[in-house]
Amino acid sequence: MEPPPGLTCRDAIRGMPLAFNAHAAAGLRAVIQFRITGAEPGDYYLRIAGGECFFHEGVFDKPDVSIHARSEVWLAIAHGELDGTLAYLTGRYRVEGNVWLLIRLKSLFSATGKA
Template identity: 45%
Template sequence: MSEIQGLFETMAGRFNSDAAAGLEAVFQYKLDEGDAYYVAISGGECALDKGLHDNPSVVLMMDSETFKEVLEGETNGMQAFMAGRIRAEGDVMLATRLEALFPAG
């Protein structure tokens, strides 16, 4: 398993189903290096998959170091976005829910 895949599996393992009540969304991640992954949230459940989703709600682009820092709680995702370290397309407001959906370790 690649380090990147391990990071995504760690993130999915922290899924907070209470924060996902009533949410139907697909978060597409495109890291500058490595494979693309997406997390589909539906019915209070989270499904992680590798590749590109046909119709993501929001696409988040960053390097793997930024993803790792946000996941580990070293960097605030919103601050990283404001600093230009994370780029987003689509329903950018959905990205503001990520911290509640996947609490940092």
């Protein structure tokens, strides 16, 4: 599926709750911080609690995991043009905090819950 033209990195992160899989997140309470640099810099976070996911702009005081990426890299991952695991392993972005949440992203944000 081709991403909509003009989709920004902010749009991609803001849209993640639409693909949220509450079943895969059963019992999870977490904050995922995105620190985006590059052509579209911004700070955003997703708060997961009670089987729901909410998008916020800004910096959360103590997130469970922080993802530091250039907007071009995160958009490529969001569009399926770049494998997120490979991008992480090759240093295309870095993570601070609970790496287990990073590993769970695919199942947490997929309509079917299959990673």
